[in-house]
Amino acid sequence: MYRYLVNRILLVFPTLFGAAALVFALMRLIPGDVCLVRLGSGGTSFSEQALQACHAELGIDRPWLVQFGQFLWGMLHFDFGISMWSGKPVVDEIASRFPISLEVALIATAIAVVLAIPLGTISALKQNTWIDLLVRTVSIAGIATPSFWIGIMAILIVLDLTQWIGGHPWMPPIDYVSLWKDPIRNLSIVALPALTVGYRYSAVSMRMTRSAMLEVLREDYIRTARAKGLLEKIIINRHALKNALLPVITVVGLEFAFLIGGLVVTEQVFNLNGIGRLMVLSVQNQDYTLTQALVMVVVTIAILANLVVDLLYAWLDPRIRLK
Amino acid sequence: MPLLDVKNLHTEFRTGVGVVHAVDGISYTVEPGETVAIVGESGSGKSVGALSLLRLIPDPPGRITGGEVWFGGRNLLRLSDAEMREVRGGEIGMVFQEPMTSLNPVLTIGRQITETLERHRGADRAECERRAAELLGLVGIADAPRRLKQYPHHLSGGMRQRVMIAIALACDPKLIIADEPTTALDVTIQAQILELMQRLTRQLGVALIIITHNLGVVARYADRVNVMYAGRIVESGRAAAIYHEPRHPYTMALLRSVPRLDRPRQARLDPIEGQPPDLTRLDDGCAFRSRCRFAVERCASSRPPLATVSADGQRAACWRSDALASAGRAA
Ligand SMILES: Nc1ncnc2c1ncn2[C@@H]1O[C@H](COP(=O)(O)OP(=O)(O)O)[C@@H](O)[C@H]1O
Ligand SMILES: [Mg+2]
Numbered sequence: 001m002y003r004y005l006v007n008r009i010l011l012v013f014p015t016l017f018g019a020a021a022l023v024f025a026l027m028r029l030i031p032g033d034v035c036l037v038r039l040g041s042g043g044t045s046f047s048e049q050a051l052q053a054c055h056a057e058l059g060i061d062r063p064w065l066v067q068f069g070q071f072l073w074g075m076l077h078f079d080f081g082i083s084m085w086s087g088k089p090v091v092d093e094i095a096s097r098f099p100i101s102l103e104v105a106l107i108a109t110a111i112a113v114v115l116a117i118p119l120g121t122i123s124a125l126k127q128n129t130w131i132d133l134l135v136r137t138v139s140i141a142g143i144a145t146p147s148f149w150i151g152i153m154a155i156l157i158v159l160d161l162t163q164w165i166g167g168h169p170w171m172p173p174i175d176y177v178s179l180w181k182d183p184i185r186n187l188s189i190v191a192l193p194a195l196t197v198g199y200r201y202s203a204v205s206m207r208m209t210r211s212a213m214l215e216v217l218r219e220d221y222i223r224t225a226r227a228k229g230l231l232e233k234i235i236i237n238r239h240a241l242k243n244a245l246l247p248v249i250t251v252v253g254l255e256f257a258f259l260i261g262g263l264v265v266t267e268q269v270f271n272l273n274g275i276g277r278l279m280v281l282s283v284q285n286q287d288y289t290l291t292q293a294l295v296m297v298v299v300t301i302a303i304l305a306n307l308v309v310d311l312l313y314a315w316l317d318p319r320i321r322l323k
Numbered sequence: 324m325p326l327l328d329v330k331n332l333h334t335e336f337r338t339g340v341g342v343v344h345a346v347d348g349i350s351y352t353v354e355p356g357e358t359v360a361i362v363g364e365s366g367s368g369k370s371v372g373a374l375s376l377l378r379l380i381p382d383p384p385g386r387i388t389g390g391e392v393w394f395g396g397r398n399l400l401r402l403s404d405a406e407m408r409e410v411r412g413g414e415i416g417m418v419f420q421e422p423m424t425s426l427n428p429v430l431t432i433g434r435q436i437t438e439t440l441e442r443h444r445g446a447d448r449a450e451c452e453r454r455a456a457e458l459l460g461l462v463g464i465a466d467a468p469r470r471l472k473q474y475p476h477h478l479s480g481g482m483r484q485r486v487m488i489a490i491a492l493a494c495d496p497k498l499i500i501a502d503e504p505t506t507a508l509d510v511t512i513q514a515q516i517l518e519l520m521q522r523l524t525r526q527l528g529v530a531l532i533i534i535t536h537n538l539g540v541v542a543r544y545a546d547r548v549n550v551m552y553a554g555r556i557v558e559s560g561r562a563a564a565i566y567h568e569p570r571h572p573y574t575m576a577l578l579r580s581v582p583r584l585d586r587p588r589q590a591r592l593d594p595i596e597g598q599p600p601d602l603t604r605l606d607d608g609c610a611f612r613s614r615c616r617f618a619v620e621r622c623a624s625s626r627p628p629l630a631t632v633s634a635d636g637q638r639a640a641c642w643r644s645d646a647l648a649s650a651g652r653a654a
Contacts (some may be wrong), residue, residue: 213557222422225380227419228439228490229411238438242429317429318474 004320008310012303013277016296020075022297024068027288033060034084034286049274058084071292081295085285090293093278098297100176101274103186103268104194105259111198112205113252117204120209120248121241127214135206142203151196151269158192158237193270196255197263201255208251219243249316254307257302261294325352326497326530327376332390334368334375337383339601345371347554348390350629353498358524358531360545360562362538362577366599368554369534370420374498375647377411379392395497412444416491416529420503422483426475432459432486433471436493455499458489463519481512488520488620498530506535538581542566550574553600553610556629570616570632570639570647574649611640617643 013288035054059070074081080090123135128272150175160171172188179186216222217240219220225239264276277292314320334346345368350391353359374380374401377386379498386549392399399410411417419425428434436458437451446454456467461486464470475483484504491499501520505513521539521544541548541562548565550558550573569575579593597614609615612622621642629640632648641647 156477220419220421221427223379224417224419224425224487224490225427227377227411227417228442229408229413230438230442231408234438234442238430239427243427319476 004314005311006264008307012307015274015303016299017072019299020072020292020296021068022278023292024064024071024288027283027286027291028064030286032286034058034288035060038085047151058086080296081289083287083290085282086288088323094275094293094297097273097275097278099178100190100272101260101263101267101276102275103179103190104197104263107190107194107255108201108259109197109252109256111194112202112255115198115202116205117241117245117248120206120309121213121244123206123210123237124213124217125236133223136210139203139206140243142200143207145200146265147196147200148265150271151193151266154192154196155270168223172270176273184205185191189272193263193266193272196270197259197266201259205251208248209244212247213240216240216244226290246313249309249312253305257298257305260301261298325397326355327353327359327532328391328393329376330393331508332372332375332392333387333388334371334380334385336385338603342356343602344554344605345385345602346375347605349549349551349603350390350553351549351556351559353530354495356524356530357547358533359519360541360548361532361534361551362536362541362548362579362600363551364536364595364604367551368602369536369551370502373417373502373532373534376500377415378416379411379417385575387506402512409443412439412490413415414494414496414498416493416496416499418484418487418491418499418501418504420506422480422487422507425487428475430474431471432473432475432478435487436471436490439490441491446546453488454493455489458493459486461492461523461526462489464489479512480508484508485519486515488523492523492529495527498531498532499524500532500534502534503536504533505540506543512589513543519609520544538566538577543617550577553605554602555610555640557611558637558639558643560631560633561635564633564635564637568633568637570619570642570644572635572643573611573645574639575647576614599654617647619643 002160031084032106033055035051035058038179039054052061060067063286080094082088083093119135119139123132126132159169159171162168172192173185174189176189177185222235222239225235230239259277261279263272263274266272267274267277275298279291279294279298281287282294329352330350331348332346332350333344336343336345341570347368349372351359351367361372363369371380371385376392376394378387378399380387387400390400394410394557395414399407402410433452436455437448440446440451440454441448444451451531452471455471455533457465459470464482464485470478475486478486487504488499491501499520504520507514508516517540520531520533523529533540535541545562548559549556550565550571552573558565558569558574565574566578569578573595576595580595581592595614600610600613607626608623609618609626612618615622619642626640627640629638630644631637632639634646639647645649
């Protein structure tokens, strides 16, 4: 178990290095650069000198290898530099966007897990009854419907409902405040997007729980548990669920990593200033430093999520501990 | 009074291709402390018949459609689910064929033994663990305290089957049903496990139903035998009688298909020719007739009943069992 953990943690470094090299190269392979965007954004013409001066100022005229070395060296002591587009420190840019993305992801995950595991289990236990059918229909709808549509519908419903109840429509506030400062204001911003995302997320996890559960229920050891005369409750909770959760944990972990940087459309619909929109913006502006830092943040979170998944796996499944 | 009295048990599976009559009216008894073998080719309904006794048939697609299972003065088929759970693991223990998959991979050996004790004995944790260690000793697993903390994947197949036996014995049952307990094991281990079961059931006075497709096992360990074919019992009687004087062509064919210790080494073994019948479309005739060397016209038109063929209670379901008596002796 100890060796397994050490191996897992040592693997983090090559993964991070690979991700760094990839995003570094990809950004520079896109035609154009941030100076062209900056100088030519108004359709104005600019001189060759101005362009070169801009390149020199940002240091992107230096050889790639040098730039890559600087990027890696900076990362090693958590110095991500200055955003090439806004001129503000990259750390500040990310820090102002990160909490809202993290909060949406965490709440959505909580919603997903709390809904998916009991519903998936019930659905499997009552296979082909009306409960199963209902749960599956609602979850298929969650997977098949684009999240922006669900988001827009959610906003419209809230607008109409508040109009109908209070006489005038209510819109969530726009500027983000932290949960600690003003919980009500914070939740009124985050609740709808988290629910929208959590719905789709729980639909995916629910289907995984259901199919894993159906498979586990056919296992020989479940028959053994029945032959011991155990109560159904114990057979499900102790014998079946612990085995069925293994694949579900993987799905939840992968989804979580995606939620941090991948909610571009949802952030757009709910007008949230999150990591997803920042990422799109920074790529459009060809803001090398900011994009690189964002990708590294998302990759780190994906790696951490995977590590947590692996640890949970090892905790649930003694066979893994052996390896 | 017999410990177990199975009367005309029927179990079917409703599948896409039709209704599979997996168990089609079997009747037999088991006396207290006795070892009864059930033999037959794969697919003859041995497992379904055994699982039906404990009502462990997956429903759907399976269903017990008729019969009675008398055990300790009660018809198990009429018990409530709660009453049935008391019987399972408490009065009747079960050992399955697949030691590699029959134990839960994520629970310790100790937990899988103690949970049965907690369920049926209501004993406290410490008492259960003491008893679990004692049970491991009983089934020949040394170093019980360490083993109890291990997981199934730490144990070999033979060891796991010993654990299954310990679980089956945990609550002092009156009957153990062992469904091909050694089929998945190494030949050398098979004998050990069978010896162990024989010794423990004798020592503890537990009756044993042992399911197998190996007649050699029967001859050594069973008091009485039921031979199954296509969901029915086609021959039954004392093990020695069946082994030496089979009165059903199917039993004879089974005997010719396995090596025998009591005969000079045969030049070759005869596997039974042909395929078992399709259990979704059985007709009124004898199910074995298409593979039978002795079949006559009557075998197609009406099914022979399980009739007494000898003074010591041997019974066979064959129109030609009298002719076979002499044929068997001649062979
Ligand atoms: N879950 C099931 N669904 C459909 N048919 C089944 C099922 N289980 C067993 N059967 C059928 O019942 C018959 C008897 O099977 P079984 O009792 O397992 O045979 P065996 O004598 O090898 O133990 C077989 O024809 C098998 O196909
Ligand atoms: Mg079987």
